[in-house]
Amino acid sequence: MPQVPPSSREKILSVAEALFARRGYTGVGISTVAEASGLGKSSLFHHFPSKASLYCAVLLGVLARIESRVLPALEKSGTSEQKLGNVVDALIDALAEHPTSARLLLREVFEEPDPALSAAPEAAEIDARLAGMIDGVAAILEAGVASGQFRKVGIPDLLQTIIGATVYHFASGDFGEKLLGASLFSAAAVARRKREVKTLLSNGLMPEARRSVAEES
Amino acid sequence: MPQVPPSSREKILSVAEALFARRGYTGVGISTVAEASGLGKSSLFHHFPSKASLYCAVLLGVLARIESRVLPALEKSGTSEQKLGNVVDALIDALAEHPTSARLLLREVFEEPDPALSAAPEAAEIDARLAGMIDGVAAILEAGVASGQFRKVGIPDLLQTIIGATVYHFASGDFGEKLLGASLFSAAAVARRKREVKTLLSNGLMPEARRSVAEES
DNA sequence: ACCTTACCCGACCGATCGATCGGTCGACAA
DNA sequence: TTGTCGACCGATCGATCGGTCGGGTAAGGT
Structure with missing residues (x-):
């Protein structure tokens, strides 16, 4: 084709x-x-056929690119920590490869959709694709908690942190480069981002998480 | 009044x-x-006088609320780590107090402004206020590096992480509550968020940063 | 030769956009 | 009573929005 x-x-x-x-x-x-x-x-x-349909087609293309990276990572076997690490790597690679995807995804997640968009016939499939990937990650987290590898933790908060730190990192590429003077898409920056997210995950998920900051309240 | x-x-x-x-x-x-x-x-x-002026007035109000929290924190004395911690706490408190501010701020930072908006007379002041706070944080980071408290690090990346994790946390409040079933604005969630960000800062800034994830490449 | 199909265009439609107009109303002062 | 003012409104402006229409062109099949 x-x-x-x-x-x-x-x-x-x-x-x-x-x-x-x-x-x-x-x-x-x-x-x-x-x-x-x-x-x-x-x-x-x-x-x-319509503007809404065009937008949905764009978004479905973005989701397909991300799924082509994330879905294989979801199916690879290993410990819960390894599987979660693979998914994070896949997500970061997908976003780094296509920075505009990150912007579109960020908008889709935190912005109230236009009425014309939620009425589009493709909207249901978009929601299903997004929910599918979220459920996949949630399943890993739940399995990790059930097997004792992960401690019970506020999963919503943790997902927010992961999504926030990774997606926003690439979504604000222009801002970072113009105002702060560095490329967020270099191989070194991407590798550093992967380590940061995994550090965050360890601190949030591991039962024997060492606390490097005094606990309060 | x-x-x-x-x-x-x-x-x-x-x-x-x-x-x-x-x-x-x-x-x-x-x-x-x-x-x-x-x-x-x-x-x-x-x-x-115009739609753009109304939007700018809204945004200046948001910035004023944030500044009322962040600027005092910027002037408090202490070690670079303490000062940075105070600023982070102030920012998180300001965003948690007014969640819609976070959405507006997120949009302002990563979204290309409408031509009518950048042509507005208030645009310069908005940019100046934003740059003022960013410069204040950058000054703390540079002072910390100069005094040896912080190791030299990719400051843009680190700022991205902080902004991403905190702002996105509150900006996507509805998403978190509806899809994941938990409140991101409870006192416990806010306190946890403060600890997460500080952990991230320690891992990224401290000279003797312990690495909890294997280094690659 | 003819017809179909895919692709593209200029002209046009009703609806809505941001913005302006002339004018109404009540409060207050002289 | 008269004048002035800020607050507010309905009607309307030109521009632009998403979308439609009919016609045009080139390729391919028969």
Whole structure:
């Protein structure tokens, strides 16, 4: 299927992903996407039936790329700690490989969706894909608690921390590079990020977690 | 100055903050804000000269609340580690006290601003306030490195982690509560978040940082 | 030769956007 | 009573939104 010259549909998708990631769903008009794709506005509606459908197609592509990394990691065997580490590595690799995906994902998770978007027929599949990956991680955590490898802990908080630290890291790439003067996408930065997240996990999950900060209240 | 019945201007500001935080600048129309405030659309323009000005007023209010907590913490004396800890506590307290502020701030940091917004006269002051707080934290980090308390480290990465973990924690409150079934704003959750961030800081900043995860590459 | 299919375009539609207009109302002062 | 003011409103503006329509062009099958 893949063609050497990118087809119009693929061109539209990549352009739309970059625009939606930066300015959000309501912030990008159809005509803007069309112009950036080198097409007329009406030509867009030949490939996608509506703006909401276009956005969902972009998001499904992002999810597919992430799943292609995360799902294999979910199925690899090992201790709960190893499995969780593999998933974290896969997620970080997927986000580092495609930084705009992180922005889109961050928006999808913390932003109230546009009414037109939640009414789209693809919305259910998007929710299912997201829930599938979340459930996969939750299953690892629960298995770890059941086998005694992990101590019982506030799983929501921990997921927030993981998602927050990793996704936000890549989502704010421009901010980090412009204001702070360093690349967040270099191999060294990605490797450091993996270690940081795993340190966070150890401190939060391991039964004999050493406390490096005094406990209060 | 404060009146027992909230003035129209304050009512508009609080309503607009909630709406902008959830749906973004382009996602909220003037008529929506007016209707939610119990006013006619044209009455909004009596209090604010433009939509961009209204958004900036909301954002400046958020920044003022955060500054009222963070700036005193920046001026307290102590070791670099203590000062950094105070700032982190102040930031977390400010965000926990006003969760919608976190959403607005997250959006402001990682989202490309609308052209109408960057052209607003208040934009310069907003940037200055943000840069002021960032510079204050950076100064603490640099002083710590100069005095040998902190090891030289990728400050951008570290700031990303802190901002990501804290801001995202509160920005995605609804997500956490609805999908994962726990409150992120309870006193216990806030205290746990403070410890997590400080653990992260210790691991990233201290010269004798113990590594709990094997180093790679 | 003809028809189909895919792809693309300019012109256009109703709805909504941010913003402006002229004007109403009550409070207060002279 | 008259004048002035801030607060507020309905009606309306031009621009833009997402989306439709009919027509055009090139390729391929028969």
